[in-house]
Amino acid sequence: DTGVSQDPRHKITKRGQNVTFRCDPISEHNRLYWYRQTLGQGPEFLTYFQNEAQLEKSRLLSDRFSAERPKGSFSTLEIQRTEQGDSAMYLCASSPPASGGLDTQYFGPGTRLTVL
Amino acid sequence: GENVEQHPSTLSVQEGDSAVIKCTYSDSASNYFPWYKQELGKGPQLIIDIRSNVGEKKDQRIAVTLNKTAKHFSLHITETQPEDSAVYFCAAGHQGAQKLVFGQGTRLTINP
Numbered sequence A: 001d002t003g004v005s006q007d008p009r010h011k012i013t014k015r016g017q018n019v020t021f022r023c024d025p026i027s028e029h030n031r032l033y034w035y036r037q038t039l040g041q042g043p044e045f046l047t048y049f050q051n052e053a054q055l056e057k058s059r060l061l062s063d064r065f066s067a068e069r070p071k072g073s074f075s076t077l078e079i080q081r082t083e084q085g086d087s088a089m090y091l092c093a094s095s096p097p098a099s100g101g102l103d104t105q106y107f108g109p110g111t112r113l114t115v116l
Numbered sequence B: 001g002e003n004v005e006q007h008p009s010t011l012s013v014q015e016g017d018s019a020v021i022k023c024t025y026s027d028s029a030s031n032y033f034p035w036y037k038q039e040l041g042k043g044p045q046l047i048i049d050i051r052s053n054v055g056e057k058k059d060q061r062i063a064v065t066l067n068k069t070a071k072h073f074s075l076h077i078t079e080t081q082p083e084d085s086a087v088y089f090c091a092a093g094h095q096g097a098q099k100l101v102f103g104q105g106t107r108l109t110i111n112p
Helices: none
Strands: A006-007 A010-013 A019-024 A033-038 A044-050 A053-057 A065-068 A075-079 A088-095 A113-116 B004-007 B008-013 B019-025 B032-038 B046-051 B054-061 B061-069 B072-077 B087-094 B099-102 B105-112
Touching: A006 A088, A010 A019, A019 A088, A019 A113, A033 A075, A044 B099, A075 A088, B004 B087, B008 B019, B008 B099, B019 B087, B019 B105, B032 B061, B046 B054, B046 B061, B072 B087
Parallel strands: A010 A113, B008 B105
Antiparallel strands: A006 A019, A019 A075, A033 A044, A033 A088, A044 A053, A065 A075, A088 A113, B004 B019, B019 B072, B032 B046, B032 B087, B054 B061, B061 B072, B087 B099, B087 B105
């Protein structure tokens, strides 16, 4: 059973550039989450997909951020016009179909973004 | 919204001793409380979780206790080993929100 995978693992970009990250969830996990983690802090929720539907978005997700999960499998997170404050670890997690409660979220290794 | 507070921020214990990390939460609707371990450069890894219908759960050297009335839960690690050194995060969530709210983390160091 392969875990959640994320690509790339590291991204260095210049301020103002666009970046896109990819997340591949665990097979048959229909729920997918994006979190952001800054140095010394816990992960903060960004957005949640159930299959291809984006059901919840945090206020942290400004209009420069967009996430998609077109076929209900992998997901992409795009940041347009990056700012230095976007520098963080972007974490993806997935969960199996709901069994009546909030199920375990399995995290990927993350994509570390550095904006110069 | 939910707010999770975690203490202490750093903890140093001798190998073989026990370590305890505590968290409080604010939303009485929260009913799922996982603990994650994060090593440098890696994503969080679930080590144990508890739901609100139980007060305690154990898995070998790791245990979690939950006090719903007081809205706090704790992680207990016994017989600590050097490989337990990492950052530990508590979190809280409920089905209606479909998201986890994390504490600020505890950096645990096991001294040989």
